[in-house]
Amino acid sequence: MAERHHSGNDAGRNLPPLSLHVPEPHFRPGDQADxxxxxxxxxxxxxxxxxxxxxxxxxxxxxxxxxxxxEDGQAVGNWNPNLPPETLLxxxxxxxxxxxxxxxxxRAQRQGKTSFxxxxxxxxxxxxxxxxALDRDDMCFPSYxxxxxxxxxxxxxxxxxxxxxxxxxxxxxxxxxxxxYSVREAGFFSISGNLTTQYPxxxxxxxxxxxRGDTRIAATWCGEGSTAEGDFHSACxxxxxxxxxxxxxxxxxxxAISSFSGFAGAEATTFAARAVGYGIAGLRIDGNDALAVYAxxxxxxxxxxxxxxxxLIEHFTYRVEGHSTSDDPGQYRSADEGSHWPLGDPIxxxxxxxxxxxxxxxxxxxxxxSELATMVKDAAREAxxxxxxxxxxxxxxxxxxxxxxxxxxxxxxxxxQQAIDEKxxxxx
Amino acid sequence: xxxxxxDVAGNVAAEGGPAAKQMNMIQAIxxxxxxxxxxxxxxxxxxEDVGFFGGVFRATAGLQAKYGKNRVFDTPITECGxxxxxxxxxxxxLRPVPEIQFADYIYPAxxxxxxxxxxxxxxxxxxxxxxxxxxxxxxxxIFGGQTHSQSPEGIFTHVSGMxxxxxxxxxxxxxxxxxxxxxxxxxxxxxPKRIYNGPFDGHYDRPAKSWAGHADAQVPEGYYKIxxxxxxxxxxxxxxxxxxxxxxxxxxxxxxxxAGVDAEIIDLRTLVPLDIEAIEASVKKTGRCLIVHEATRTxxxxxxxxxxxxxxxxxxxxxxxxxxxxxxxxxPHSLEWAYFPGPIRIxxxxxxxxxx
Numbered sequence: 001m002a003e004r005h006h007s008g009n010d011a012g013r014n015l016p017p018l019s020l021h022v023p024e025p026h027f028r029p030g031d032q033a034d035x036x037x038x039x040x041x042x043x044x045x046x047x048x049x050x051x052x053x054x055x056x057x058x059x060x061x062x063x064x065x066x067x068x069x070x071e072d073g074q075a076v077g078n079w080n081p082n083l084p085p086e087t088l089l090x091x092x093x094x095x096x097x098x099x100x101x102x103x104x105x106x107r108a109q110r111q112g113k114t115s116f117x118x119x120x121x122x123x124x125x126x127x128x129x130x131x132x133a134l135d136r137d138d139m140c141f142p143s144y145x146x147x148x149x150x151x152x153x154x155x156x157x158x159x160x161x162x163x164x165x166x167x168x169x170x171x172x173x174x175x176x177x178x179x180x181y182s183v184r185e186a187g188f189f190s191i192s193g194n195l196t197t198q199y200p201x202x203x204x205x206x207x208x209x210x211x212r213g214d215t216r217i218a219a220t221w222c223g224e225g226s227t228a229e230g231d232f233h234s235a236c237x238x239x240x241x242x243x244x245x246x247x248x249x250x251x252x253x254x255x256a257i258s259s260f261s262g263f264a265g266a267e268a269t270t271f272a273a274r275a276v277g278y279g280i281a282g283l284r285i286d287g288n289d290a291l292a293v294y295a296x297x298x299x300x301x302x303x304x305x306x307x308x309x310x311x312l313i314e315h316f317t318y319r320v321e322g323h324s325t326s327d328d329p330g331q332y333r334s335a336d337e338g339s340h341w342p343l344g345d346p347i348x349x350x351x352x353x354x355x356x357x358x359x360x361x362x363x364x365x366x367x368x369x370s371e372l373a374t375m376v377k378d379a380a381r382e383a384x385x386x387x388x389x390x391x392x393x394x395x396x397x398x399x400x401x402x403x404x405x406x407x408x409x410x411x412x413x414x415x416x417q418q419a420i421d422e423k424x425x426x427x428x
Numbered sequence: 429x430x431x432x433x434x435d436v437a438g439n440v441a442a443e444g445g446p447a448a449k450q451m452n453m454i455q456a457i458x459x460x461x462x463x464x465x466x467x468x469x470x471x472x473x474x475x476e477d478v479g480f481f482g483g484v485f486r487a488t489a490g491l492q493a494k495y496g497k498n499r500v501f502d503t504p505i506t507e508c509g510x511x512x513x514x515x516x517x518x519x520x521x522l523r524p525v526p527e528i529q530f531a532d533y534i535y536p537a538x539x540x541x542x543x544x545x546x547x548x549x550x551x552x553x554x555x556x557x558x559x560x561x562x563x564x565x566x567x568x569x570i571f572g573g574q575t576h577s578q579s580p581e582g583i584f585t586h587v588s589g590m591x592x593x594x595x596x597x598x599x600x601x602x603x604x605x606x607x608x609x610x611x612x613x614x615x616x617x618x619x620p621k622r623i624y625n626g627p628f629d630g631h632y633d634r635p636a637k638s639w640a641g642h643a644d645a646q647v648p649e650g651y652y653k654i655x656x657x658x659x660x661x662x663x664x665x666x667x668x669x670x671x672x673x674x675x676x677x678x679x680x681x682x683x684x685x686x687a688g689v690d691a692e693i694i695d696l697r698t699l700v701p702l703d704i705e706a707i708e709a710s711v712k713k714t715g716r717c718l719i720v721h722e723a724t725r726t727x728x729x730x731x732x733x734x735x736x737x738x739x740x741x742x743x744x745x746x747x748x749x750x751x752x753x754x755x756x757x758x759x760p761h762s763l764e765w766a767y768f769p770g771p772i773r774i775x776x777x778x779x780x781x782x783x784x
Binding site: 171172175176182183184189190192197199200201202203205206208209211212218230231235237238241403404405406409410411 | 503511514521522548613
């Protein structure tokens with residue numbers, strides 16, 4: 001058959017050659033990170049629309065940046081949630097515990113106690129402050145970096161560690177990759193390893209709640225990189241069409257493994273602006289500002305509860321650590337990006353705020369950090385009593401065949417018998 | 429829950445059973461949805477065009493008027509979204525029955541079906557389940573071209589955690605659909621659209637038949653179910669066993685009658701879980717096995733059936749197992765009947781199996 005595909009320039013066409021734009025991040029290994037050209041609006045600059053405002057009247061919110069904590073750690077502007085001291089300190093503690101937990105579990109992975117771990121360093125506010133702004137029975141459909149939700153909901157960290165160790169006390173029976181928790185009791189949906197599948201699921205849960213006349217709402221999280229998935233756009237369409245009571249969070253931590261946010265479209269627009277095309281409320285907020293996260297989440301929750309529809313919140317933040325324990329960010333990004341991040345560290349900023357209010361001080365903070373380090377160390381020791389990955393078979397191997405279906409069909413029973421016979425033959 | 433479960437032959441349970449009525453397969457499916465929506469407020473129906481309009485094949489006609497828009501509604505055209513939303517609704521506690529308008533459109537939903545619905549119970553150790561029944565018309569014979577004719581069941585039978593059901597009569601369609609909706613596992617319910625309005629004998633050039641007068645078109649108006657995982661012996665015979673499902677059941681019934689072959693015909697009804705006992709008993713009795721499906725051949729469900737029969741019945745086999753299937757090409761529009769595994773292909777295979 002004749003060659004139908006052309007290559008190279010066609011003769012006789014006097015046009016400039018086309019060029020392909022392949023995005024490139026500002027800084028690569030060896031570069032000095034310089035964010036001085038970064039446009040950071042003043043903390044009190046963002047207007048605060050009414051919770052029931054029409055999405056079409058608040059499109060600018062998708063291109064601004066809601067901030068509450070200013071450079072001096074003062075809570076300012078329309079979005080200041082004016083939280084009482086005990087709430088602020090509870091938030092600070094949950095964020096610090098999340099970081100301590102991450103440190104301990106990262107080390108456990110390096111010590112060979114488990115196969116995999118993912119830290120959320122620098123992104124603690126995104127999950128912790130959101131959990132505190134939601135009701136305890138609102139349903140969360142997280143991605144893999146919102147361990148702060150469970151910690152803020154006071155879920156047992158020993159239980160989380162059991163899952164990470166895939167040990168005999170792991171309620172998931174050792175079936176899931178570490179950190180892919182499922183905690184129905186804490187309103188925390190089973191985490192998938194496939195990206196953004198939780199988005200339409202959260203919308204479906206919210207639609208069900210609305211259809212049944214319930215009062216609970218749903219919230220979901222994904223990274224900026226996986227907003228490119230079809231699921232994200234299906235979810236936005238459904239959320240818009242049915243005005244689902246759902247909060248859709250995009251955690252823009254700038255990096256999807258080694259791909260910077262430009263590969264998800266960040267060179268062209270913001271992620272909050274995805275909301276504009278769907279006609280839903282979009283907020284772009286400082287994700288390293290716990291009070292901004294709290295205020296935006298509460299705003300979106302109130303909006304959802306008053307049947308005014310969904311909200312898409314872009315949390316502008318930075319992934320301080322690698323994607324996971326299997327990643328080495330030194331291979332693809334500038335080493336000092338994290339320390340130069342212009343929006344600072346969420347824990348340090350909330351701490352500064354609390355100190356400024358006179359409800360906290362450096363001594364108490366240091367004492368808390370040390371107490372939390374001991375707490376996670378003790379918890380890890382407790383969890384390790386139930387076993388660590390690879391040291392013995394912690395789950396009876398028959399459990400491998402359970403829960404595939406509600407009732408085990410004949411073909412799985414046959415395969416279970418085969419497994420039993422294999423063990424016998426091997427003398428195990 | 430009171431049940432009227434039919435016997436293996438597929439006859440309507442007589443005593444105390446609800447009144448039966450002549451129905452085609454669409455009406456039987458509609459009746460199953462109606463019965464289940466009335467019985468269980470958690471059952472909801474959604475999909476493209478299923479609401480006000482009642483579905484492009486009319487399977488959901490009248491349901492929105494009866495049960496309201498909160499329980500029967502149209503969806504955006506995103507199969508990924510439809511199934512993803514159904515997973516979330518299941519997690520909430522509803523029992524969704526989403527429709528994928530044509531099985532050919534199911535591929536955008538593959539990740540939500542395979543990685544989510546089918547794996548949710550396992551990965552959460554039962555904390556969350558996906559008790560959904562995905563209805564989808566499938567198969568060819570209606571000049572649908574390559575995007576309205578496919579039989580993708582083999583893709584899903586390969587997926588752990590998912591059940592696959594295919595009815596061949598109005599009676600079975602209703603009883604199996606009710607069982608699928610009540611089942612707590614995600615179930616794909618593929619509806620052979622060529623036989624929605626009447627059984628098909630495989631001769632496309634003859635006038636279409638309706639279900640009128642067909643024994644299996646007498647459908648009880650109330651609740652009954654046919655257990656998943658139980659095959660139906662359509663006809664007992666001694667010469668060979670023919671394993672088939674959906675439209676092909678009727679093509680096979682007609683072809684063996686024309687050829688005068690005393691075949692035992694097993695309508696599988698459920699591919700996963702498979703009624704292996706019925707298959708094994710029949711092949712051990714006849715010593716010969718023909719597998720018939722409309723889907724493409726390589727890696728199709730017939731390959732699994734062939735392997736199962738060989739593993740279990742090898743010493744009883746008097747001839748190699750044969751497969752009659754669609755060809756490994758896309759479903760061609762104008763050459764539909766050259767592609768379709770009709771009477772000629774079935775007769776050739778039977779001749780081969782029965783020659784010694």
